[in-house]
Amino acid sequence: MDAEKVxxxxxxxxxxxxxxxxxxxxxxxxxxDAQVIVLDALTYAGHLENLAAAQKYAGFKFVQGNIADASCxxxxxxxxxxEALINFAAESHVDRSIHGPGEFIQTNVNGTFNLLECARxxxxxxxxxxxxxxxxxxVSTDEVYGSLEADDAPFTEQHPYQPxxxxxxxxxxxxxxxxxxxxxxxxxxLTTNCSNNYGPFxxxxxLIPLVIQNALAGKTLPIYGDGSNVRDWLxxxxxxxxxxxxxxxxxxxxxxxxxxxxxxxxxxxxxTICAQLDALAPRQDGVSYAEQICFVKDRPGHDKxxxxxxxxxASELAWKPQETFESGIAKTVAWYLDHQDWVRAVTGGAFDxxxxxxxx
Ligand code: NAD
Ligand code: TYD
Numbered sequence: 001m002d003a004e005k006v007x008x009x010x011x012x013x014x015x016x017x018x019x020x021x022x023x024x025x026x027x028x029x030x031x032x033d034a035q036v037i038v039l040d041a042l043t044y045a046g047h048l049e050n051l052a053a054a055q056k057y058a059g060f061k062f063v064q065g066n067i068a069d070a071s072c073x074x075x076x077x078x079x080x081x082x083e084a085l086i087n088f089a090a091e092s093h094v095d096r097s098i099h100g101p102g103e104f105i106q107t108n109v110n111g112t113f114n115l116l117e118c119a120r121x122x123x124x125x126x127x128x129x130x131x132x133x134x135x136x137x138x139v140s141t142d143e144v145y146g147s148l149e150a151d152d153a154p155f156t157e158q159h160p161y162q163p164x165x166x167x168x169x170x171x172x173x174x175x176x177x178x179x180x181x182x183x184x185x186x187x188x189x190l191t192t193n194c195s196n197n198y199g200p201f202x203x204x205x206x207l208i209p210l211v212i213q214n215a216l217a218g219k220t221l222p223i224y225g226d227g228s229n230v231r232d233w234l235x236x237x238x239x240x241x242x243x244x245x246x247x248x249x250x251x252x253x254x255x256x257x258x259x260x261x262x263x264x265x266x267x268x269x270x271x272t273i274c275a276q277l278d279a280l281a282p283r284q285d286g287v288s289y290a291e292q293i294c295f296v297k298d299r300p301g302h303d304k305x306x307x308x309x310x311x312x313x314a315s316e317l318a319w320k321p322q323e324t325f326e327s328g329i330a331k332t333v334a335w336y337l338d339h340q341d342w343v344r345a346v347t348g349g350a351f352d353x354x355x356x357x358x359x360x
Contacts, residue, residue: 014089021050227267259308
């Protein structure tokens, strides 16, 4: 990466969640003298345990607060004078958005609106050099583009927005706000739309960690519908590296798709996890974990297929993923086997209630 363009002080919203914490921990590995202010509400998905590595650095600061709280966000801008804000904070689980969409509108839409307004007021009073350096990077999802048929080309940045779930609709709305703040006010924004991530610190409500945990606990491995839905999987550190690249060298106002060229059916993903577990932590009865697979009622409005065309990021910013699905899933399964204490720390009462609500 271009050394002189590295931001010294950044604000990371949602930095205690899955991708945000990987991003912050890696940022300090890359730039040990950096200052990073994490703003996170610590919802059920946010955990300070995820940031244990980052907390060892002198430049780490944590603020517990809501991105929709103007006075909180304004105070952070005033105190730390950041050169960038990277917005990971969101309600992120499609199934929860079906049960309760209100929080998704509140955080993903109103929260992003508040961040944009606070950033705009802060940016407006900076001098010209600082204005030119400042970036607002909005982390979004491929789900805003809707669903592909089996023989459709992968999503490019030109694909129309066709969100189908309350989650993806709320993210689409936030992307539109970010775009408008660039075109109307000149706020120096960047947007990234990434495919499904997996890796360490992934909250166990999502498919991959849920399947690992259920397998180890001897529970069923719930696959929605017939398991033929396709997702394009990217190891989380590849996503973080792409965001660093876009932050350093992305063209203002542009959106960049991020993906791993790793399309898999859900059934294939689950079978791969079972094979990894069979090798690393075999069941005592010698039977494969695949025996625990169970097809359950489909998710309402379940998008059939996501696939990302990441050529723009590759050609403009020379990014490509480092992990294959095979290497990434092996690291992920090994990480969960080694971090069962983390799983216990971040789950418990409220998580068990969610599992009962969703699966029984
Ligand atoms: P996550 O649910 O693991 O973490 C979200 C974090 O945001 C948590 O720490 C939570 O406490 C915090 N948060 C929630 N509401 C907040 C609020 N109002 N104020 C402050 N903090 C709040 O999510 P994730 O999987 O790490 O996703 C991060 C971002 O990346 C999201 O914007 C998501 O839409 C996007 N994304 C995720 C994926 C994926 O596969 N997980 C793929 C593409 C894009
Ligand atoms: P998920 O991890 O929730 O991510 P997203 O919905 O954002 O893609 O789900 C990934 C895929 O796995 C999706 O097609 C839904 C499916 N799925 C199941 O089949 N069973 C489950 O228990 C979960 C949580 C997801």
